[in-house]
Amino acid sequence: MNILLISQCNKNALKETRRILDQFAERRGDRTWQTPITKAGLDTLRKLLRKKARKNTAVACHWIRGKDHSELLWIVGDAKRFNSTGATPTNSTRRNVLRTQDENDWHCGEDIKLLATLAALMHDLGKACDAFQDKLKPNAPLERNLYRHEWISLRLFQAFVGRDNDEQWLQRLIDNGGDEQRWLSTLEKDGLDQTVSKPFADNTLPPLAQAVGWLILSHHRLPQKPDDDAIRAGGKIKNLQAAHLTNLLSQINASWNEICTESNPKKIKPYWRFSGQLPVVTPKWQQSAARIATQLQKRLSSTFLTINNSYLMHLSRLSLMLADHNYSSLSDRKHRDWVRGAPDYALNANTLRSTGEINQKLDAHLLGVARITQQITRNLPSMADHLPCLGHHPGFRKRTKAKRFQWQNKAFELTESLCERSEKQGFFGVNMASTGCGKTMANGRIMYALAHPQKGARFCVALGLRTLTLQTGRAFQERLGLNDNEIAIRVGGSASRKLFEHYEAEAEQTGSGSSVNLLSDSSHVSFDGDFDNHGVLKRLNHDPMVKKLLAAPILTCTVDHLIPATEGTRGGRQIAPMLRLMSSDLVLDEIDDFDLNDLPALTRLVHWAAMLGSRVLLSSATLPPALVEGLFTAYREGRNVYQQNRGEPGAPLDICCAWFDEHESRHHNCATTSALNEAHLAFVKKRYARLEQEQVRRLAELVTFAPVSKKPQEIRADLAVVIQQQALTLHQSHHTVDPHSQKRISFGLVRMANIEPLVDVALELFKLGAPAGSHIHLCVYHSQYPLLLRSNIENMLDNALNRRETMAVFDLPPIRHKIDQTDAKDQLFIVLGSPVTEVGRDHDYDWAIVEPSSVRSLIQLAGRIKRHRPETCEIPNLHILSHNLKARERPGQPAFCRPGFENSEHRLNSHDLNTLLHPEQWRIIDARPRILPGPELKWQENLVDLEHHRINKVMVTDQPSEQPAELSEGEIAKLSPRKRKELKRAPKPPPLGAYTWYVQTQVQLSGLMDQCQRFRDDSTPRVELVLLPDEDEAFDELHFVYQDNGKRSPSTYSPNEQMRQNIELDALIGSGISVWGSNDYMESLTELADSMDMELTRCAKRFGLLSMPEPKEDGLGWRFHPALGFSKAR
Secondary structure, X not given: OEEEEEEOOOHHHHHHHHHHHHHHOEEEEOOEEEEEOOHHHHHHHHHHHHHHOOOOOEEEEEEEEEOOEEEEEEEEEOHHHOOOOOOOOOOOOOOOOOOOOOOOOEOOHHHHHHHHHHHHHHXXXXXXXXXXXXXXXXXXXXXXXXXXXXHHHHHHHHHHHOOOOHHHHHHHHHHHOOOHHHHHOOOOOOOOOOOOOOOOOOOOOOHHHHHHHHHHHHOOOOOOOEOOOOOOEOXXXXXXXXXXXXXXXXXXXXXXXXXXXXXXXXXXHHHHOOOOXXXXXXXXXXXXXXXXXXXXXXXXXXXXXOOOOHHHHHHHHHHHHHHHHHHHOOOOOOOOOOOOOOOOOOOEEEEOOOOOOEEEEHHHHHHHHHHHHHHHHHHHHHOHHHOOEEEOOHHHHOOOOOHHHOHHHHHHHHHHHOHHHHHHHOEEEEEOOOOOOOHHHXXXXXXXXXXXXXXXEOEEEEEOOHHHHHHHHHHHHHHHOOOOOOEEEEOOOHHHHHHHHHHHHHXXXXXXXXXXXXXXXXXXXXXXXXXXXXXOHHHHOOOHHXXXXXXXXXXXXXXXXXXXXXXXXXXXXXXXXXXXXXXOEEEEEOHHHOOHHHHHHHXXXXXXXXXXXXXXXXXXXXXXXXXXXXXXXXXXXXXXXXXXXXXXXXXXXXXXXXXXXXXXXXXXXXXXXXXXXXXXXXXXXXXXXXXXXXXXXXXXXXXXXXXXXXXXXXXXXXXHHHHHHHHHHHHHHOOEEOOOOOXXXXXXXXXXXXXXHXXXXXXXXXXXXXXXXXXXXXXXXXXXOOHHHHHHHHHHHHHHOOOOOHHHHHHOHHHHHHHHHXXXXXXXXXXXXXXXXXXXXXXXXXXXXXXXXXXXXXXXXXXXXXXXXXXXXXXXXXXXXXXOHHHHHOOOOOOOOOOOOOEOOEOOOOOOHHHHOOHHHHOOOOOHHHHOOOOOOOOOOOHHHHHHHHHHHHHOOOOOOOOOOOOOHHHHHOOOHHHHHHHHOOOOOOOOOOOHHHHOHHHHHOOHHXXXXXXXXXXXXXXXXXXXXXXXXXXXXXXXXXXXXXXXOOOEEEEOHHHEEEOOHHHOOOOOEEEOOOOOHHHHHHHHHHHHOOOHHHHHHHHOEEEEEOOOOOOOOEEEEOOOEEEEOO
């Protein structure tokens, strides 16, 4: 490829870029270079330019594609020096003639600036107390605070405000804010005074003071209710009632910030004693406070300036937190942001973490944070325009010619027509295309079409599983030619990603990896943004992890990286995801795969995304209507808050909604939830009818499971017999003849609900063996393996179960070896797996046997049968057990649970699928039962109805979202006395659900919802284990992993080999069966350490980890075999 490089750099940046460009290309002028170059060379050049870029850097790269055609590839540095096609201006001026940045659509921008800045001046006043100052002294003991400095700061501010209204206390701040006695004389002292007030109770603080006080209190973490045992703030809360949330802020006291268990006054007094002067006595602080208070006085009539405005409060808090983090990280006295306080001021704010030496004085810290807060709030409106974007990408725009994917063209065209409208009205999309139709690329194309053509696209794709996230990110990289600067993949587990990349590299070396598209198919423009000079973005440069999450135009991540945006229990973790949602759109992929208990957290995320201006797309083939309704209502409520604070004043709330599948694309404007429900029902009914007409690829059959014994171990042995019989039957009808040996081969899946009984059944299957003439190759697959062994199994299955070329599997060396190892004419490759087999793996099986848990899992698992081979099925290839193990082992108790939707409050009348499912619900397994419930939900009698009922109860409130019209005095007079009394009574709040977040909005100002509706909440105590090599590096030993002080402290390892019982599998195996997919741990570890050039023990500490339920008091520990993984010992 032939490229042309244009430099519009100035000063030292011009010298630096010339030095770099001269190494790669020949000059065609003082600022022009031209050269032929490879893609790898071009990538290297761009990385070097980005690495050395500074304020005055501006380099454009054009691809000369022919005599009369060139194409802009990228711009490094200041993109404003070029237009959208890379041309440079004939003349230029530094004068801001158009003044395009002078106006924005932030109606409350000035209020955010003033509110956050005033709170910044007071946020750390509590650090002036003797207790905190003592903690900063050298060699001070590390003790838990009895009262945190945020609460003390709030009490000081409350004392200053007193009983005055907002006008009065602001005037006093202007006239005499440095009167220290006013701050201290009426100070309420928790733990010492007999009675103390609650700062946010009625009539305690006036409205503006409440908002400032909340910012002071929450600048590190949101207030959290003490847990059920009153041991710590932020603990798990059970049995919380909706009535407890009424006037939530008025309940906040000191224990919501930190629980004080000390009653000795001598230990409490230092927290309320101020031997040194408060920073308010310094002239600079008084001048700054008076200036802000004067401006706030003029804004007191603003309708936005209220604590009930979530947008105002949380963006003010975001600005304050970011400024506090940024200024606290400074230690260089010559830094441009360093503030010099009063020369004789004695109190300190913080220390250097590395040395423990005093870093910043308290008065200077408050002034510095206030100044940076002001800069951040002033630049927030322009932040999105200075972030990297992806523009003019032909890979997204190119029309696909493959018939199966042509529906994407219609989806792109429809969405592109909605671009301008969606910016003003918001966008809520639903992609319900079937598996194998290219939903992943369609999602990207839809979000790209929504982006403004001149600005470029920014969106993030959030998924539930690491494997799916890695696969999605790689798909975008390979098919669209995106590099690491244009797409970021964040999965949280660095070891998992390292192993993924390791096996991917192996596949490339052996020629089995996917080929990467050439640049000619994916040339595009990348706008690099301006992190170094923007008032908000430059505050993030000191934290590379935050920058990575925010910088890339396209982000694929596990949803765990975005959920903290709504939690706020640790303020620092909230900054990056909030800024990401403010500046990019959001795709929630396979959202219905999440556990029912995770839906409230996802609802909070959708509401937050809407409130911050994002457009949202849901993607799944099996979206239940209640989930769509609940998430749309959350989006609608969030968008309502956004439009009250942003955009055209008075614009009606009329959200642009769109639906996509492989058959059609349609859109409607939906102002209400009922309008959305009507449009969604019409779309789903049409899709339901089309699914009825589709080719049948999976036929099911119910298999009676009625063991005679009632003992769990004997029941599991009976189940092994049933599985073996059914597997042999299915093999006869769904095998493939090996072209090399003419043997009959099939690949089957046996899915079980729980790991412990799965291992028992596996042992029984190994004992049973197989009848003469048949051979079973058994692979046990679940989550309780060391990471290395699990990755080995997954890599092996990924290769073997890729059936896009049906006969290719017989040429794989591991499969070929297994087939040739035995003379049996019928060979069954069976995966005995837990629910991890249902999602996240692109596997294709010939048949499956299922222990039922829910209809959702049945649909997911059925999608693994003939996944890559669209062949019509006439003989059942899916056998479903009539009962699961829980139903047989624990009769009379909930059976379709953990996993499943049944619990003690929602009990089914039967656990027999013959009565729980209608024949049409199980005979052909597809998405129909999930996407369209029956007219009446008989949830006690039908498993499908139970799932819809449970989702509906969590997601949808019974109370109407549209408030009824107010009655006139005449109409009220006509009512009966009882009706008039009911009308005056406040409406009863709905029970707790996902909707609580936006129905009772005060919960957004606390961490309460995260306490009682936590994301990925696992109440089971767990321990971290690792298999480390012994001193001779010949055998592995079990160790416990301890980390006392969080992730910052190094882990310690304690040997506990006595807790492991090794299973002697070789002595149990019968004839006609063998292990498939198991590797010796030490051999695999040694091979991996050699390939990565790592020391063996270090490699084990990273890749030999696993998490297990904490052992019970019986001290039995766990049983283990490399082919069976870990399970509870007996």
